[in-house]
Amino acid sequence: MKQLIPSEIEAYAEAHSMRESAICRALRDETQRTMEYPQMLVGPLEGAFLKMMTQLVDAKRVLEIGMFTGYSALCFAEALPPDGTVITCEINETSASVARRYIAQAPFGSKISIRMGPALDTMRALAGPFDLIFIDADKPNYLNYYRRALDLLAPNGVILIDNVLWSGEVLKQPPPDESTSAIQELNRTVSLDPRVTTVLVTIRDGVLVVRRSQN
Template identity: 40%
Template sequence: MHFIPEDLDNYVVNHSEDEPELLQQLSRETYQKILQPRMLSGHYQGRVLSMISKLINPKNILEIGTYTGYSALCLAEGMKSNGELHTIDIDEELFDFQRRYFDKSTYGKQIFQHLGNALDIIPKLDMVFDLVFIDADKENYSNYFNAIINKLNTGGIILSDNVLWSGKVLDKTFKKDDTSTPALIEYNALLKNDKRIETVLLPIRDGLTISRKM
């Protein structure tokens, strides 16, 4: 989704950092072989994630929702040399695909995959994080926030993707079987009102929120 005219959006992309070759390969193969390739973070948002991570220089990163591994590799670009990135996904069919690209990168030994329900896995991770990226099932965004907020260092950052949901968050008449839109409306209100964090919502692609733990 474009929140600015497409030609201006193209100008923004063309005047941002180039997409690394490995990520170009990952993107091509995702579109060729994997269902719902639009779930990929993609060139521009990937560079945004990379830049944010480089500014934070996190030691430990948690990603909820791996998909084919594109965003994990972007976030890993800013990780400390002794850091770890833990990424959780429920789709076992993508596990080997992710691993192949992780191992092609310079961060392969620092990226740890977890397969299963994130709400079961997060409490078992015996560490605290400097950066968390939430990009999974929208119905559980608030639950993911509550699961990770006490595992986030002071000054740590939570990035939340798809928070504008193609503009549906403005729709007060969503369909009864639409569980994602009301969940995101609730989540956006949670981020705004929770006194433990400060939040800015950016109209990047489908909406990206940056929340900092106070």
């Protein structure tokens, strides 16, 4: 992933945002040491943003599409009230085994429930409403995840979609690959969807914030 924000600006923003928990710090270190694509986890600044959004919408139920080693799931769990829950979807057993170890140790880990298997199948089987839905898995399915997420979203809920700038590749025409094309289509579709209002936030690799139109 290309860093779109200069690293000293990123570090400054991180230093002036809410802190990463000790368990997230330890998980980030292990992920960096042992996993093939450690940059997939959202990291401290976007993690702080996810925690803030969880609190702003007063979320009780969070759904995450794409858990990896559990960093963002732990951010949500930390920000939720004691009776809050996170359902997180993952397909890869190696990543999930790391996540399970950290979730078991975290003081707020009991709020997290892992659903293994293709996320679209899991989403189809779930009942809403969810207050916050975070989409951060395979890009070719992003539009499918968005459509199902809207069915599952609470009236005042929020959908957050990660990597919507895709290292800046979204500017390229024609799109160089399937993932870029899928993200371009998602951004176009969501920005034109009259059912929702959106803002594309240029944090890290881009986060699309989506809520229902309020009229």
